[in-house]
Amino acid sequence: xxxxxxxxDFSESALNAARYAxxxxxxxxxxxxxxxxxxxxxxIGTDLPMTxxxxxxxxxxxxSNLEAVQQELxxxxxGNSTVNIHMVTNNFPLLHGIEGLLEKWDADLVxxxxxxxxxxxxxxxxxxxxxxxxxxxxPLLIVPNHVGYxxxxxxxFACDLRKVSSNTPxxxxxxxxxxxxxxxxxxxxxxxxxxANPDTTTEQYKINALLEVVQPEYHYTTGNDIAEEIETFAxxxxxGLIVTIPKSYGFFERLFRRSVSKQLIKKSGIxxxxxxxxxx
Numbered sequence: 050x051x052x053x054x055x056x057x058d059f060s061e062s063a064l065n066a067a068r069y070a071x072x073x074x075x076x077x078x079x080x081x082x083x084x085x086x087x088x089x090x091x092x093i094g095t096d097l098p099m100t101x102x103x104x105x106x107x108x109x110x111x112x113s114n115l116e117a118v119q120q121e122l123x124x125x126x127x128g129n130s131t132v133n134i135h136m137v138t139n140n141f142p143l144l145h146g147i148e149g150l151l152e153k154w155d156a157d158l159v160x161x162x163x164x165x166x167x168x169x170x171x172x173x174x175x176x177x178x179x180x181x182x183x184x185x186x187x188p189l190l191i192v193p194n195h196v197g198y199x200x201x202x203x204x205x206f207a208c209d210l211r212k213v214s215s216n217t218p219x220x221x222x223x224x225x226x227x228x229x230x231x232x233x234x235x236x237x238x239x240x241x242x243x244x245a246n247p248d249t250t251t252e253q254y255k256i257n258a259l260l261e262v263v264q265p266e267y268h269y270t271t272g273n274d275i276a277e278e279i280e281t282f283a284x285x286x287x288x289g290l291i292v293t294i295p296k297s298y299g300f301f302e303r304l305f306r307r308s309v310s311k312q313l314i315k316k317s318g319i320x321x322x323x324x325x326x327x328x329x
Contacts, residue, residue, distance in 0.1 A: 054150050057162075066162035084122075085146065087140065088138060112136065144184055147159060151186075159190070160189075162191075163178065196318055205282065206292045217260075284319065291321050
């Protein structure tokens with residue numbers, strides 16, 4: 050992994066995600082970190098003086114705040130670190146700004162905090178995080194608030210065996226396993242009362258063939274709250290990371306629908322890595 054983009058609004062959640070990303074950068078031997086702040090996207094309650102402030106003053110304050118974060122990350126990385134930290138701030142819409150950075154820096158990963166200054170459900174629904182999660186083509190790591198970095202020994206890959214795709218990003222999953230020297234646990238959650246059918250068996254053979262090279266463990270459970278089942282399983286097995294592909298289980302319909310009270314990111318104290326299917 051060469052470059053990690055960390056987006057921050059200077060909320061405590063975003064700062065926690067930045068600390069997590071710096072520790073991750075050490076573990077995977079990243080070359081550089083790009084700290085990014087889009088001051089067009091400041092959440093209500095931030096300390097930056099948005100109202101009636103001249104753009105130049107806002108930019109200066111943004112740079113000052115980025116420098117403070119940079120100094121903290123330098124301390125985390127240590128004096129002998131070879132990881133370079135770059136700072137970027139502008140008034141672009143967040144998604145547009147990050148897409149530009151991804152192209153410029155050829156970045157491998159974007160890291161964001163799960164919440165802003167409000168509670169998780171309020172922050173996610175219709176938020177910048179939701180927009181990034183549904184739109185970014187590069188991997189997105191969502192770090193829950195107050196979760197510190199610890200070595201990752203187990204990764205849960207949550208997938209729907211009814212919809213296994215030959216475009217499953219096996220190479221990316223394998224790279225993460227190698228970087229972290231972790232074991233893969235593949236989890237399928239079947240809705241309560243639903244019976245397995247021949248198609249499911251065929252899909253199971255397909256995922257076995259795709260992931261054979263990494264020799265994962267396979268686990269199966271049932272439940273109507275898919276997100277809760279994934280989170281409970283990951284916690285029980287002391288997993289350090291949950292990986293999924295957004296369209297699995299109608300992921301975003303479940304994750305961001307207001308009527309869902311127990312959503313994966315809302316409940317979980319485990320970082321969530323969203324990967325994209327490979328292109329044909």
